[in-house]
Amino acid sequence: MNKQLEVHQPVLTEEQMEQINLTLIEALQTNKKVYLTHYKRGRCITETGFIQFVDSLGNLFIFIDEVFELKNKMRLSELIDVRFT
Structure with missing residues (x-):
């Protein structure tokens, strides 16, 4: 049954990856809390x-x-989204 709940890792556009990178850098520099969505085991x-x-x-x-x-x-390639809380 767990196999049925698995999803494929979303493919991000170049723009989405750039936005994630910018958000990560800003979060690192300002120590702001983030919502981090990542892909792990389906x-x-x-x-x-x-x-x-x-x-x-x-x-x-x-x-x-x-x-x-x-x-x-974590690997950057596992990231799907990063947003400020």
Whole structure:
């Protein structure tokens, strides 16, 4: 049954990827809280927290979730959306 709930990872346009990048950089510089939606194992997951580190060339970033205050290392390619709260 879980397989039926799985979705394919959305394909983002160049414009959407650029907007995500700009939002990540602003969130990092201002320490603003963000809603972060990412793709993981067939699901789109939204979390709230803070961006701690962004490495565009290495295709990764570090996100500290608001609930457990845990550091999560993720690939930029897994991101679907980033918005300010």
